Structures are given as structure tokens and as C-alpha cells.
Amino acid sequence: MAEALTNTVWFLPLAPLVGFLVLVFGFDKVFDSRNSQKNVPEKRIGWLASGFVITAFVFAVLQFVALLSLDGHDRAVTKTLYSWIPVGSLKVDISFLVDPLSVTMILFITGVGALIHIYAVYYMHGDKDYRRFFSYLNLFVFSMIILVMADNLLLSFLGWEGVGVCSYFLISFWFDKRENASAGSKAFITNRVGDFGFMLAIFFTFQAFGSLGWQDISHGASSATASTVSIIVLLLMLGAAGKSAQIPLQVWLPNAMAGPTPVSALIHAATMVTAGVYLLVRVSPLLEASYDWVPQVIMWIGLVTALVAALSAMAQTDIKRVLAYSTISQLGFMFVAIGAGAPVAAIFHMITHAFFKALLFLGAGSVTHAMDGEQDINKMGGLSKHLRYTTPLFLVGWLAISGVPPFSGFWSKDEILAGVYNNNRFAYVLLLLAAGVTGFYMTRLVLKVFFGKPNYTHTPHESGKGILLPLYGLAALAIVAGILNLPFSKDLLVLEHWLEPALEGGFVKHLSFGGGTQWVLGILSIIVGGLAMFLAFRIYHSNRFGSIQKVVEHQFFYKAWHIDQALTSFVGGKGNRMFQKAADFDTKVVDGTVMGVASNTKKLGGVVRLFQTGKIRSYALWVTLGAVALLVYFLIRAL
């Protein structure tokens, strides 16, 4: 049975791909006899797109069922469609790897994806580019499926680039505003740096292992030299840092909030940005085989990101930017988990984060909807009176991310904290601090948006059922997802057992302490979180500690530690000038003429005057110089 079920794996990417093609070429119009060319009802487009993602989800569930019917160690099925690059020493197939890790990813990607699609059907209502929006969204889901299901680095990279392209297009979706278009290019540019690392890693991997397949990499990892493996891991980390917005490549994500809210929820919170985490978990055996300091580097990058981003989030005034910095910070938690040898915790947190962060973003969408597009939290307040449904839903997300038991975020974050405590006590303290700051900024956000005095004049209206429905689903998941991996007994560690075969030979450090310590750690994190939330409550609700508020909302934090500014001013200022000079060299010196030849030629016009410009002569000069250089080189060799 498993065989038959895993054969259906190709329907997973096929469904959203068909959806994309149908929307792009407008095949849905064919079925509409009355409105032949125009005015296809919006909702039909949206539901069509959602339907394809729901279909993909169904097939994801089928893969899950198929794996369940197999024994633990057999749960890795490779399905090959055809030979992609069959020639020479490099053999790469279009093939999928159905294993616990990929199935876990695909379940929450298509599941959350479907919910967000449904949300978007209503949220994007009235947008002039409704069709374009959903076609991008379907293409994104397709690429994401390729990314996580691929059984080799190269095919995964294909999906990696695909989600990137969709992300740029969706960030710039409302390009009528100039900053939206530039936010898209910023994401593109930053990601190119990461992609460069990824590409190099592909070549090094091929050199080291003679193959790009995940399984060949896993099996070969122990026999490869530590230096090669370390280089590969660091290059992949560069790629992961670009996609998952880790320092120093985190700058693009806050700007990416220029895209529509469902995009922020789906791509820039729940799925695409976790691709880097997935990648590193996938190559976990490489981490195991690399030098000891390599995982430490990953952990510290994650830790610094988690802390810096959390401290930036508490000063933001734009509701979506708070959540964006929060996402960067939470992704940092996941990288810490990987670096500390707790990949299961990373995946666990990735799943719970997908639920509660998607919930928060969609809730924020509902809030801005009620506020007529206003995103400044200083202009909100007291919305709990008007938004009777959104408010409790948002509060669920708040409790989950702040780490209040028994909400899901508590369990996954505590697992990461335990893993770090196991590894490095100092890092543990810092991460606990970051967790506390998380509780602080989220409480601040909730208080400023939903409670206190209203800072607006109109009467906000609650969103419709279509918008709220997916929120209920996500809220339910955000509450209960903790049961995936409860630390109370070995039998309750469901996720850990499930992922075990996929992480075989991976970089996994088992806890060196017992349940008693875990209880202490758990209680400690509840206390820190509680204190932070209480402090935020005193500041923003009881209006105490004005001086602390000033520090917290200092310009330094608001500007996210000026990292972005520093980079921008370099790239836009000094760096740009250097670049311009280098580029001008060719147009000015090599061409022997100033820029804007178009106007030049126009002025000169006739053929006769051509020779007077010296252009031909300068061409000839360059050809001659080149020829002389070549001759000199060869003659020196001859001597």
C-alpha cells in the first residue's frame, strides 16, 4: 500500500502548478459561459487557487499515511520522475525523497498554506490584480514543495530560487508605491548573496561526495575530510542566513512587509523563511562531521540574531514590523537549536511558530483591515471593544509566542532552551533573555493595539467570517501543537521518534541531565517570561516606569541597531561610487567616449564625420593593444 501511496507524491507539486497555469492562461474562463472574457468572479479565482493547495495537502496526508504503514527504518522512499542531468560524471534526477522530515515539512506547508489561501480569498477582495496575486501564490506553494521534497541539493536549489522569485514578486505586488518595489529588490539582492553560498556549496559537495543526493551526502559525511565538510556547512549557512534572515543578511525581511499581509504570513513567517532551517537540519550529518566550532558558529549567529531582533521588535511602531522582527528573532531560536545539537527542537519550533506567527500576521491583517489600512500601533488602542473575535484569536497567538504554558510555543521554546543549556550555560542565559524580551514586546503590542484608550475617531468594524475562519483553525493549532513533543515521558516525544530515522547520523546532542533539571528550566523560563510580561503590563497599561519605556523605545532599537542604515549608506554611498567608477571605466575609457552614445551618434549623424570622432581609431587601438598583450604573453612563453 505504501508503494501505491508514495506514487501519488507527484500530485503534490502538480496541483499548485496546474493552479498556476490555469490562472496565468485564464483557463478558468473557459468554464464560464456567460461572462466569456471578463469579470470572472473574484471568489472563483481565489477558491480555485485554494482548492489546488488543499488538494496538495490531501496528497501530503497520503504520504504521511504511507510512511506510517512502513517500519521506522524503512521510512525513506525515493521516487524518480526522470533523469534531469544524466551526462558526464554529474548525475542528477528529478526525484523526491519521501521521509519523515520532508513529510513533516510538507504537511504544515500545505496545511498552513491552504488556510492562508482561504484567508486571502476574502482579504484581497477588490484588488485589481486578484488573479495575478493568486497565480504567484500557487507558484510559490509549488516551489516550496519542490524545495522540501527534492532528494538532492540541486533540485532543492531550484525550489529555493523559485520561492525567492515568488517572494520578490509578491513583496513588490503593490508596486504603485515606490518603496514597495525597492523592498522587493532589496530582498532579491540580499538573497543573491546567500544563493552564492548555496551554489558554491553545491559544487563543493559534488567534489567531495561525487553526488548531490541527500542520502549520499548523509552516508558519505563521516568519511569526508572535516575541512571540506566544514566549508560546505558554512557555505550552506550563508545560503540559509540569506533565506532565513539571519545576521548579517537579515535586513530584507522588515522591508518585505510591504507585501500584502497573507504573503507576510505565508512566505515571510510560516514557510519560506524557514527553508534555511530545513536545509541545515537536512544536512545534519555534515554538521556532525565538521569541526566542532562550526555548529558553534551557527548557534552564535542564531543567538545574536534572536537577541538583536527581539530588542528591535520592542521599539517598532508598525504592527507588521513588530511581527517581522519577531520572526527574525524566532528564526534565530531555531538556528540556535541546530547549532546546539537539537534539530528536533528546531523543527518543533518551526512548526509551532508557523501556526502562531501565521495566526498573528493574519490577526494583524484583520486589525489593519478594521483600521482602514492603518498600521501604526500608536494610532490604535482599545480595539478589543470593537473586534470581538479577532481579539481573543490574537491573544492566543500572543500567549503562544510568549511561552505561556500550555500553549504550543512554550513547549517548543523550552526544548530549545534545554538544548542550549546542555551545550553552553552562557548562551542559555542570553537566549532566556531573548525569550523574556519576546514576552515583553508581544505584551506591549497587544496592550497598545487592543487595550487602553482609542487613538482614532472612526468605529472599527470586525472582519467577515471568511477572514476569521482560517484564524480559528490556526488558533486551535497554536494552542494544541505542543502535544507533538511533550517532555514528560519518552513515549510522549512523538516528533522526536518520528524524525529519528531522518536524522540518523546527524548532529544530535542528547541531554546530559534528567527530568528534574528540565522542570527547573521550565519553571525558570515561565518566571522570566512572566516577569517580562508583567513589566510590559506595568509600563504600557499602568503607565509606570516612563524612563524604562524611553530606553526601550530608543531610536537605536527602533532603527534596528542601525545595521540596515550602515549597510544602505555603504551600498548607496561609498560602495556605489566605487562601483560606478569601475563601471564607468568601460564606458568612458574603453569606449573612448563619454556615456550616452545615443545622443552622440545623433549629433554626428553622417558617416563621413564618423572618423573624426576617433571612435573607430580607439576601437582599433584597443584591438591592437589586446593583440600586443597576447603576443607578448605568448612570446614570453616561447623564450
Added chain:
Amino acid sequence: MTTLNWGSISSMLVLFGTAILVVTVASLIKSSKKDLLVQVMTALGGLGGLAAVIIYWHRVSSDGAKLSFADTVRIDHLALFIIGVISSIVFLSALTLKSFFAREKLFRAVTTEIYVLILLSATGGAIMASANDLIVLFMGLEVLSLAAYILAASNIRKAQSQESGMKYFVIGAFASGFFLYGIALIYGATGSTKLAQISQKLVSGAFVDDGFLLGGIALFLVGLLFKVSAVPFHVWTPDVYEGAPSPFVAFMSSAVKVAGFVALIRVLGGALIESAADWQPIIYAVSIASMAVGTLAALVQTNVKRILAYSSIAHAGYILIGIQAATKDGFAASLWYLAIYAMLAFASFSIVAAREGAISGNSINDPNHIDNYRGLASKQPFLAVIFAILLLAQAGVPPTSGFYAKFSVISAVVDARSYPLAIVAMIIAVAAAFIYIRLLIVMFFTPADSSLLGGATMSKTAFSKTTSKTMSPITQLDASENSDATFDKWKKLGANKLNLAVLTLAAAFTIAMGVYPAPLLELAQSAAQSLV
């Protein structure tokens, strides 16, 4: 004494024969249908060349390479592969030209000649592809180039075009001089102009560090690197491309370039493979310089044609990477890159040609200015989407053909252990993405500025003054505000249906080659295998 094998050179004969036939028919017939007839004949000529290649490919697979004309012409898989590419370009070119002629109001006499010149230039390319002797190679090069010079100057209504042709000719003749002198020196050193014999002489090891030979290689390289517009012999490219009529730039940047590269591959990878250590460093340096200069310069251009011209210089650098590896895999990677790049370049410049048509006849000084592409996605969505696919492919984004092209040449040098070249190539690939994303942003994410919309309204008035037959149909499309209506109108127009079909084909090819590169790759592999 070898007998002449007519079958083997059939593809060349078809191209050349069609050229002769077109001249003859065109001078005999005075009917108004002549234009169409000539166009169809040229297209069939291209198709016939391709068919001959396909038919003969299997013969070569079973019987091996065929030598003709006293061993000076060698039809093997390499030759057939390249002739196939050139013939396809001829076929596609022939389909797209009509709307250009109509737009520029070129006389019938001129237009007929243009078809002939394209066929002749392609014949020259075919001769180069199958040359087994340096003199034949030179002959092919001249046949190819002379026709290309005239094509560049063929828009007799524009001084720019004539200027461009003149520049191309003068500087091209200059480079040919180097080329010929290089051949003379190689002959002086080895006593032969036949590739096979040169190769044999080199194997004997008698010519290690021979000054004559090395000097000959140097001058020979100058000539060919000029043809493929590699730095520092690239200076003519942006100017000539900018001035020459866009449809012929599409032809030059694809077919002519392919021919230049195949000559490089044949000579370096065949005859001179023994002295690879001598020429590899040169190709190494030229490749890096081409990628770097092409990319950096393309970034600051404001004219789309110049952007594409510099980008073609950068691509030449990438194709040279595979040659630098000097392995069969490397040559195969370069050949594959050449084939898909020919399509990319051809289609990109064809889009420029189409876009020019949409805004000609108004007061905008530079019809190819990047501002004229603002908001193209809302005005001509189909064109914009196709251009986007082509640009993403040039940027090397998967799953397009461009991704695999870059990937394969880089993995070839990684295999050959030239790591620095691979890393530089990748860094430049990252930077190069900016060139294309800039155009994408302009097309998709920039609203058509009201001040620049003047262009569209102007063309509308211009259109109302002239008859619809003389104006490009695309002009009417551009003036239209509604995209759906635009598409409908476009569909109704016969001449542009062809252009559209060709562009769609190019885009489909670009994606198909990225998703399923294997078949073409096998062809490229066997082409590389046929090197001596």
C-alpha cells in the same frame, strides 16, 4: 583523392541554394506577393537546413565523420550541431522580419536582399562550423562577416544603421587581418593549414615553445575573440548593436556569435588541444575580463539594446569558461550554452525590435531607452512575460535554460580544478542578476509614468495620420489602454501573430531546456566527442 560526398554537405547546400534561388526568383517575379514568397522561401531554407542536419546526424552516428573537398571540410556532430542552431535561427529570423520591414517602410528591393544576406551569412557560419582547414575557416568567416556588415547597414533610412555597418566593417576587416596573419604564422610553424595535420605535428612534441606557432595562435585568437566580442576585443559591440537594426542584431548576436565560437572550439579543442597549456591562461583572463566588464558596464546603461549588448559580452565570458576547461565536458557545456544562448539573444533582441516598433514615429529621442519599458507588464502583458522569462534565464534563475547553462560551464571548470575561475564566475553571476532584475522592475513594478505616456499618445496621433498598412500593428496595440483589448487586437493581426509565435516558442524552449536539458545535452556531448 577523396570523392565529394554531396549528402554530407547537404545542409550547407540547402542554405546556399536557397539564397541563390531567392535572388533568382525575386528578380524574375514582379508580383505583389513577392515579399511573402521570399519570406516563405527563406523560412523553408532554414527549416530545410535543419532537416538536412537531422537526417545526416544519424548517418554520422553510424558511419563517423565525413571528409570532403580534399579533407578541408569535415562534417561531424560538432558541425551538424552548430549548423542546426544556425539554421533554426535563420528560420526564426525569416518569420519575424515582415513587421519590421513594414514599420521601417523599406523598399521591396532592399527587403529581398536582406533575406539573401541572412542565408549567405548562415552559409558562412555553416562553412566555419565544418571547416577542417584554416583557409576554409577564413573563407567561412569572411562570407559570414561580409553579409553581417551589410545587414548592420541595411536600414537605408537611418544614418545610425549605416554608421553602425561602416564601423563594423572597418573594425572587422582590421580583426580579419590579424586572423589571417595568425594563420600564416601557424602555417609557417607547422607547415600545414589542415587542422588534423597541425594536431598531429603538435602531438610529436616538436613545437614546444615555438615562437612562430605561439605568435600565430595569439593573432589567430585576436580574430576570433573579436567575432565573439570578448574583452578586450569587444569595444565595437555596444555601438554596432545599438546602431544596427534590431532584427539583424538578433541574428548577429545569435548566429554570428555561434559561428565564431564553434571556430574557437574547433581549433582550440581540436588542432591545438596539445598546446592547451599555452592558450588556457589567455582564455582564463579573457573570460574573467569579459564577464566582469560586460556585467559592470551593463549595470549602468540606460539603453536596453546596450544593456543586452554588454550582457552578451558577459555571456561570451561564460561560454569561454567551458572552453578554458579544455575537457570534453567543458566543450559540451559551452556548446550547450551556445545553443540556448543563441535562442535567448535572438528572442531578447526580437523583443527589443517589437518594442521599438511600438514607439517609433514619435518624438522620443531614444526608442530603446529603459524608460520606454516602464509598465510594459500592464500595456503588453504577454510581451512582458516572455521578456521576463528570457531575462530570468539570462540571470541564471532556475528552472530556465540559463541556470543549467551557467551551472554546467562552472561545474566543468570545477572538474578541471580551476577553482578561482569558478568562484569569480559565480560572484559575477550574482552581480549580473542586478542587470536583469532592473529591467524586470521597470517592466513589472514601475507604473508607466504620465510624462512618458506621452510616447503612447504620440504614436496614437501618428497612427491616425498614416494608413494602418504602413504602421506597425504593435503601434496600435501600445496606444490601446486595455490589456485585454490589446491582446485581442494582436491576435487579429497576421504579421504579428508570427512574431508572437516565435517569441512564445523561444520562451517555451527556454523553460523546456531548463526542466529537461538531457536530450540537447546528449547532442552537445556527442558534438564535443567529435573533436579530433
